[in-house]
Amino acid sequence: MTSPISTEKHGHVLIISSNNPPVNSLGHAVREGLVKGIEEAEADEGVAAVVIIGEGQTFFAGADISEFGTPKAFAPPMLPQVVDIIENCSKPVVAAIHGTALGGGLEVALACHYRVAVPSAKLGVPEVKLGLLPGAGGTQRLPRVAGVQKALEMTTSGTPIGAKEACDIGLVDRLYPEHLLQHAVAYATEVAEVRPLPRSSERQDKIAEADPAVFDEFIKSNPRTFKGFEAPMKNLEAVRVATQKPYAEGVLEERKLFMELMSGTQAKAQQYFFFAERKASKIDGIPEDTKPREIKRVGVIGAGTMGGGISMNFLSAGIPVTIVEMNQDALDRGTGVMLKNYQASAAKGKLTAEQVGQAMGLLKPTLNFDDLAECDLIIEAVFEQMDIKKDIFGRLDKVAKPGAILASNTSYLNIDEIASATSRPQDVLGLHFFSPANIMKLLEVVRGAKTAPDVLVTAMALAKKIRKVAVVAGVCYGFIGNRMLIPRQTEATKLLLEGATPAQIDKVHVDFGMPMGPFQMADLAGVDIGWHRDPTRIENIRDALCAVDRWGQKKGAGFYDYDEKRRPSPSPKVQEIIDDFRAKAGVTPREITDQEIMERTLYTMVNEGAKILEEGMAQRASDIDVVWVYGYGWPVYRGGPMFWADTEGAAKIVEGLRRQEERMGSDFSFSKLLLDKAEKAEKFTAR
The missing domain is CATH 1.10.1040.50 (N-(1-d-carboxylethyl)-l-norvaline Dehydrogenase; domain 2)
Structure with a gap:
């Protein structure tokens, strides 16, 4: 196999290039190639300096997720060895960053003696989002280079920073708007004779000036970051170690903290969820070569809270929207709220005034239902009542052009019954947005009995375009999320009466x-x-x-x-x-214990989730977990209700439900799948 790492001399500078699409992840072959590249530079007397750069769209964007849980992930050289070899090179090494330098990618950059970047680059350590910490010296080098406060912010949140900010704090040495490689080589030539080499692990200036109180103050100022999560606190502890111990001792402590997290349930849950989110986009039973329909304009019926929020998703993605209301006051009120929402985002610096103008400029407000004839996708977002929805779809059937997709933003109602009001049920599906629709990431895509494959593929592709995480659901009352809410709410209300x-x-x-x-x-x-x-x-x-x-x-x-x-x-x-x-x-x-509340409200949700799987209303258990994490705030460090059920054990869930069965009465019935999993000691979820 051809190595993803190649080398080329440019004068006295050795360029080490990585070509491991799509994101130059730090798989085993890349790690091995980087070490060989540094060894080549050391052995060649004609090389005075080194530049490390990524080909394609990005610098190194982190670990290779395809190697997670495989022997390759642990095959030498491991990343901690790689970064030490880079830093210990006797010749200056310059990281040339474009795209993203994330996780291990930033650790590689920190190990280089110098860092240059394009202004659009992003740098960060998102490991905390997988329940981990940067385990290749990142928590020890980052505070030494960027300062303790910024290291705390970056490691505990996982949020990347822009190259300009990185330059302002000393994480990046120079910015080059264009011709990055050319400038990086020139810069490497400029610093070729500078000695001693500025090694991140040896720096003391920024950690020496840190106030020890910064750590407690940071915890107090960011309570939501630490509530329930283990990884943010371990990241903070690792950064604190960097201010207290020499680098050689600090990395040993970092490794210890990393392994504690790696072996814990939260990291397993967060890594499971990382893959669950990606699996959700895969649709069962659809030919792989199914092409999506073209969506040039979207229609939305109803300018209320949901209709306005739904419209904003498409406007923000640059897709024109025709929004229809019954009277001018409601139309003006709805479009006014949309404008205020955009202006509020602009006031927070999330949008420019020009972007607000562009988004609102794509909106066509109208009282004329016939204007929907120009739309390729029409989403109904009116009152949750079947006769109203069927009336609207009957009218749409006469107005919408052939091939237009007709969608209902229903939370509970039967999509097949709604589709029966039309002569084209193959073009009908549910698009259940969650409120506030312009903010919440989840979209339940409800697949009717006659929904055409290309309609479903179009909906999933469009969800990605408007930055939603879409999950396919079958037709049942409440679909996935709201259906699982029903037993929780039923038992919670009964518990009120019981004490x-x-x-x-x-x-x-x-x-x-x-x-x-x-x-x-x-x-x-x-x-x-x-x-x-x-x-x-x-x-x-x-x-x-x-x-x-x-x-x-x-x-x-x-x-x-x-x-x-x-x-x-x-x-x-x-x-x-x-x-x-x-x-x-x-x-x-009577006195109600917290354990009983858990068993009657959370265990019943698991039971309902198992029924949803039994009936084929969800494609896979992980889809249920995606719905609950993104739609209802289930803690991601517990993975979702079905992953949590696996950590508890199906037998324990069944035992708890049997304890409560008599109190729950006729409203409750066991899922056969849950009973089967308990009997066979099997799990719902699998990576």
């Missing part, structure tokens, strides 16, 4: 790692969502709350009372309503 409080139930979920519990979520989304709107018809606690205007945060009252800053507090009125229902039901309150 638990909203705050106790929510605390169990927040302590587990969820951003909020069932009742906090209901208050945020709106307790009235799906309510029948008849205040005289009170059949459950939610009906009673809605009947007295307790619709959640938007009304200042829901399951909790809210102050003017939307801070919640337990509500005596809600407790009164619960007590009243309890008395009518003849229920005597």
Whole structure:
């Protein structure tokens, strides 16, 4: 096999080039080639300096994920050896960075004596997102070069920085807008005789000036970074070691911390999820050569919160949108909110005024339904009521051009029934965006019984274009995510009657790692969502709350009372309503343990997820996990509900559900797949 590393002399400079598409990942052959390149430079008296550069689109963008878990990942030379060999070269080595220098790529750059870059380059250490830390000296060299504060920010968040900022803090020595290799060679020639060589591991200036209090202050200032996650704290500890010990001792401590993380459940969960996200884009049962349809213009029906948010996704991606409303006030209000959202992003520096103008310039607001005839994809985003949706799709069938894709942004309703209102069910599917639609990354793509393969392929490709993570779901009530919410909410409400409080139930979920519990979520989304709107018809606690205007945060009252800053507090009125229902039901309150709450709200979700898999409503267990991490905030360090079930063990889940089976009553039934997994000691998920 041809080596991905090649060398070429340019005068007295040896250029070591990596050509390992698509991202020049640091696989075994690349690591081996880098070492051979440095050895060649050392052996050649005619070489005075070295330049390391990536061919194609980028410098080294990190480890080779295809080698994860294989012997090649551990075959020598390992990356810690490679970077030490680079740094110990007796001739100056210049890293020429374009694209990205991420993870091991930045560690290679830090091992070089000098770093030059194009202004558009990005540098970072994203290992924390995989539950790890930079394990090739990154936590020890980075604070010595970029400073302790910046090293903490980069290692604990995994967020890359731009080349200009990197230059400002000394992480990059020079910026070259163009002709990077030519300038890098010239720079290498310029520094060829400079001695001693500036080795990152030997620098003391930036760590000597660091205040020891910076670490505790950083933790206090970034509570969300550390809540529940192990890797950010280990990264911080490793950076702290760099300020306390010589480099040789620091890297040993770094390696120890790295191995602790590597062997832990969180790293396994986060690495599993990394692959789960990539698997989600693969569609079962579709010919590989299926071509997507061309989407030049998108239509959106409804300019409310969802319709406006959905439209913004396409506008931001440069796709023109025709948005239709029934009256001018609603249209003006919707487009006004969209403009305000864009302006708010511009005020935060995320967009320029020109970009805002470009996005809004692609929007065509109209009251004329017939204007949708020019659209290649039309998304209905109106009230969640079947007769309304079927009426709209019947009208669309007459207006939309042949080959146009017709989509419903329904959260629960039957896509096949909606498609039956048209003469072209093959062109119909569900596109379930999550609110706020312009921010949330998840998109459930609902595959109807007659949805054409190219329609599905188009939806998945378009999702990528608008920066969504798409998951294919089958037609069932609530699809994947909302269907799994139902048993959780059912049991949480029963637990209220049996003696638990909203705050106790929510605390169990927040302590587990969820951003909020069932009742906090209901208050945020709106307790009235799906309510029948008849205040005289009170059949459950939610009906009673809605009947007295307790619709959640938007009304200042829901399951909790809210102050003017939307801070919640337990509500005596809600407790009164619960007590009243309890008395009518003849229920005597009892003490509810946190374990029971877990078993009845989280274990039931796993059971429902198993049913979804049984019925073929999700393609794979990892798709369910992607839905829950991106759509509902399931903690990624637990991998998702199905991966978490595997870490708990199916037998333990079944045992807990059997304990609660009588209390859960006829609403509950076991998934046969879950029982089978428990009996055979098998897992739902696999890499």
